[in-house]
Amino acid sequence: MPGIAFRQLSKRYGAITALDGLTADVMPGRVTAFLGHNGSGKTTSMRLLLGLSAPDSGVATIGGERYVDLPHPLRRVGAVLDQGFHPNRSAVNHLRIVAAQAGVPRYRVEEVLDLVELTPAARRRVGGFSLGMRQRLALASALVGDPAVLVLDEPFNGLDPAGIATMRAFLRRFADDGGTVFLSSHLLSEVAHSADEAIVIHRGHLVSAGPVSELSTTTPGVAVTSVDADLLAVTLARRGAVVERTGPHSLDVTGASTDDVGRAAADIGAVVTDLHAIADDLESVFADLIHRQEATS
């Protein structure tokens, strides 16, 4: 059973369709990234999932149940959205409240403070916290109930490189222990490092869902520089690739892998001075997916 399931989920705000029939699964034991431009429907999906907003149609479930039907939601799901903190409340008091809400013992507060390395600042007012400290406190709040599902909206925001590495390692460990991690992020390079799966939405529609590794190879493209570019272009074209001349000695090739291009060059004895895959970074893939979605709609 998926940790999180969206089924034909739709939501309109007046004339604006924020989400249109989203269907997707988020599996336990995996870190799943939720990608999309601002306004694509990511936050709406998360709010619908967490019962903060009601869908017009469809359903979002966690372990087969709607969030509003979970008996102790904070013990099943930990969420980091853009929720705030009372600036005059200390971190430890904030977590005491969350612990009371979750119905867990007080010692969990000390445990999660330790986990996010905020123990030295536990009695400080949250109003004086840096963005990174607030992010860590938000994560601590999500973990108080010791949930099996984490829903995180932009968890890397405000974190320094060390914080990002710590967060990345934590999410990996959480998923490896069988937990479900569902995170949205605009830092695509971080997603490439952190996530196993990616769900891409654009203007409320699902664009793509699957392993990040597959996503990265859905748009094969190779850039090759060769002093024998003309001959290589002809050879590649004969083998079914689409070749575009980008310079006197350089070609962009689609429909062939780097292996294919290298082998073709070897076969004809072409001298290759540069050969690398293009569009295999997530930013390019993401942009390409969105572009294709726009072209088909």
Added chain:
Amino acid sequence: MTTLVRIEFLKLRTTPAVYVALALAFFLTVTSVLTTILLAGQPGTAPLGSVENVSHVLAIGVVTSFSMLVLGVMLTAGEDRHRTNLATYLAEPRRGRVLLAKLVTAAVTGAVGGAVVFGLDLAIALPVYAAKGVHHLPVDVLSLWTGTTLLTACFGLLGVALGALTRNTVAAIIAALVWAVVIEIGVLQPLFPSAAKWLPTGAAVSLTTATDHGAMLSPGAAALVLVGWAAAVSLVASRVTLRRELR
């Protein structure tokens, strides 16, 4: 529900607002009692120990009810202001229960706060009066004490409801002040006194005034009217809270 109320009290205890309100109420109580007694008999003031003078000394409900209204607003609109409402609804997605817990918290805090501050008022006034030779208060102290307790509890409810409706602390407090001071006291009470006495401020005045009620409602009727207003506005706030989107 008990857990939700306990959590609301924990929220109150862990922010300075409640302590500031208590300190303010204490300061204003001491100042009001001492100045009203010590300046009694001066030109433009009622004679020391008169019904009007004692009534004025014991009219601390004005302060406590407004303080409680602000605290009630903080319980709801304060959560919107600091965006802690999302965490609250993640913990308890049934919004009606959250609002009910806040209403109970405000009513209990208001009742206890109103009763304690009135007691403080009395505890300061009695020895000062005695020192001035006044040994009998010519008013029904118990009725005023009960009225002040009920008034403060009801204004706590109204604060929570107004905060939930406006989702803005400043707007809620200004709206309450404009309604009470400008619309009721400034316009309706002088122009339509027979209708104005059925409104919240009119009923509040009836509950905390020891002088001849005349055209005002009796304390019993005023209590019912005020409870009715608090319940009605709370009900509207509840319906609105359940129906609209969170921000």
